[in-house]
Structures are given as C-alpha cells and as structure tokens.
Amino acid sequence: MNRLPTWLILTLTLTFLIGPFLIIIAAALSAGNSLAFPPQGLSLKWFIKVFTIESFRASFAVSMGLAVFGTLAALALGIPASYAMTRYRVPGAEAVKLIVSSPIIVPGIIVGLALLRYLVLPTGLGMLTALFLAHTALVLPYAVRVVSASMENLRTDMEEAALILGCTRMQAVTKVVLPNIRGGILAAFILGFVTSFNQVPVSLFLSGPGVRTLPIDMIAYMEINYDPSVAALSALLAFLSIGIILAAERFLGFSKYV
Template sequence: MTRRLLSPFVLFLVLVFLIGPFVIIVAASLSGGETLAFPPQGLSLRWVAKVFTIDSFRSSFAMSMMLAIGGTLFALILGVPAAYALSRYKLPFGETIRTIVSAPVIVPGIIVGLAILRYLVVPFAFSVTVALFFAHTALVLPYAVRVVSASLDNLRADIEEAAVLLGSSRPGAFFRVVLPNIRGGVLAAFILGFVTSFNQVPVSLFLSGPGVQTLPINMLGYMETTYDPSVAALSALLAFLSVGIVFLAERFLGFSRYV
C-alpha cells in the first residue's frame, strides 16, 4: 500500500517543482501592488498592459524575433544538407562529425559566447547584430541537424532511388520526394530552434551592446533598476507563448517524435 502511494506522491512533487515557478510568476504578474511580490497584493492587469508601453521591451522583442527567425532559417539552410549527408552517405568519421556539430549544445553557453566575442567580434570588428546572428545560428544548428537527421533516418532511402531510376536528377529527387516527406521534421526543427534562440541568455549576455539587446537581456537590465511586476507579466506572456507554440507543434506535427 505504501509503495502504491509513493509513486503518485513523487509524481506530484515533480509536477510542483516544474509548474510551481510558472504559477508564481503568473500570480505575481497579476499583482495590484507597486513591487514584485508573491502572494500578489490584490489582482490587476495593469502590469500586463504596461509591458506593451515600454519602448525597450518592444525594440528588444523585435531584435529577438529577428534573431530567432533569421538565425533558425539560416541554420536550416546549413543543417538540412548536412543532415542529408550524414544520413545518406557513409562519411569517414561520421559519428565524430555528429559530435562536433552538437558541440554548441554540449558546451556551456557562457564559453560559446566568450569564444565568439574573443575570436570573431574583436579580431574582425563585427557589429553586435551580426555577432548575435552568427551566435544564434551556431546555437540552433545542432538542433536542425539532429531533428532533420531523425526524419531522414525514418524515411526509406529506396524511395529516393526509385525517383532517380525513373529519370529524376538527384537534386530533383531531393526537392520533389525527400523534402516533402521530411517537412514535419523541418518544421519541428524550426520551432525548436526558434524557442531556443528566443530564450537564449548566456551567449547573448556576452554579445549584446548599447542599443542592441535581446529581450531576455533587456529584462535582466530592467530588473537592475526597476522592481515592479511588469517583468513578471512579460515573463508570463513569454511562457504562454512558448507553451502555445510547443502545444500546437505537438498537436499538428507530433513534436515529440523528433525531440
């Protein structure tokens, strides 16, 4: 009897640990007080409304969106051919190449940010925006390669070969046969990369500069001078956005099959 009750209790503790911070942030964002507090001091939506009136939030949100969309698209442009080569050809040191491609995920983000700053930004005097774009692309690229590779591994190679035998060129077979059949994996890779890039903090912390900041970095700077619940409100909105994107991806793409 005790053993039967132990597993549900542990599951309950895990859910509290995972969902508890989200509940606290949402409750704090609805506070009617002047400072960030939990339990909330009354209930009000004025801090949610204030989020949309702060210029720095709007500009940094636009920057984060540009980096997330642009960096993820560029990562897919590089990652889809790389995944195809790793999946379809017996390359020498193929597993080693896969490990190297995964390096930005394995290595802590602080090290990646410092390396890009020291060996890319400083020597070549790249602008902050360009540096952030390259950094976010590098961070998203492993997800693009891994997720698309999983889709290609589940697609029979003889389908492509049949298209070639019927007269299609190799590029034509890829665009007409392979790519349509792995579009779910490509979309899943885009969504995973977008969410990862948009919420990135350690790398962006090293590469952000005056007037050019991503939204998470701007939120950190805002909290250094202001301690009202608007940051909690923005955090809650971003959390709902991320959960909504992942929910829709799971609903229409079967997101869990690829990650």
C-alpha cells in the same frame, strides 16, 4: 497502498517544475507597485504596461528576427549536412556530429565568452551580426539532429525509385525527400526558434547599447525597476512557448522528432 509513494513523488515533481511558473503568474497579477509574492491584490495593469515599454518592443523585434533568420540559416546548413551524413558514408561523420553538437555540450557562458574574445573583438563584427552568427551556431545542432532523425526514418527506395524514373539527384531531393520530411523540418524550426528566442548566456556577452535581445533587456530592466512588469512579460513569453509547443504537438506530432 503501493501507489501512494508514486503519486507523492509525481506531485512533488510537478510542484517543483510548475510551482515557480505559478508564482510568477501570481506576482504578475499583483496590484502593488513592487514585485512580490503573495500578490498585493489582483490587477492586469502590468500585463498592459508591458506593451507600453519601448525597450521591450525594440528588443522583442531583435529577438524575433534572430530567432526566425538564425533558425532558417541553421536549417539551410543543417539539411544538406543531415542528407550527406544519412545517405553517404562520410569520412569522420561521427567527429562532424560531435563538432556540430558542441554548442549545446559546452556551457553557454563559455561559448559566449569565446565568441566575444576570438570572433567579435579581432574582426570588429557588429553586435547584430555577431548575435546572428551565434544564434545560428546554437540552433544548428538541433536542426541537424531532428532532420537527421527524419531522414533516417525515410525509406531510401523512394528516392531510388525517383532516380530510376528519370529525376536528377536534386529533383529527387526537392520532390521526394524534402516533402516527406517536412514535418521534421518544421519541428526543427520550432525547436530552434524557441531555443534562440529564450537564449541568455551567449546573448549576454554579445549584446550592447541599442542591440539587446528580449531576455537581456529584461535583466537590464530589473537592475533599475523592480515592478511586476517583468513577471508579466515572463508569463506572456512562457504562454507563448507553451502554445507553440502544444500546437506543434497537435499538428506535427512534435514528440516523434525530439
């Protein structure tokens, strides 16, 4: 009898979390011409139509490019920063960590408005460049946190042994440190990629004609069309994200790093 409330709470929680996703899938399978639940019959035609919409293909390429290169840029900045903060006594390290974490602490809509007002408009940056810088800044906190956690778990005597055996500091980093934290680096990349690809508030301010990320293009599409193709695309993106996370957990032990 004591277990009943626990199972009830668990069931309600899972329903709250998974219920909207199941509704979206059901709406995407509708045979009708408008987005509705319950579905009007069953059909896969809207999943097929997703791949025929030109704007979705173009914005998918933009989102993919931003997610990949923005995350790589964040790692290029985050790995040296993580190494410095975990291996040396850096003055103001806590303040640096707080500043680096600010993009995920401050609401995204404020970050987007601030970047538009104080970076894009005064400098005349192109939209694609502004989006790249914004996505890099948004992913940087995840890169620093995950890589720092991996470096803190790496024994320092391994690096010291490499130095004693004749390696330079750079060789010790490239031949000892980086190979031993590659799981953390890959986990940071995956987390950053998923975060960047699905990012909405900042991209909303920095997108424009001809340059849109996929989530923003989906919003614009729904302003004109109200068919289940958006639900179908949402379901596909959700499956993609879930697949990436499950694969990362299976092969990297993703939960160890986040």
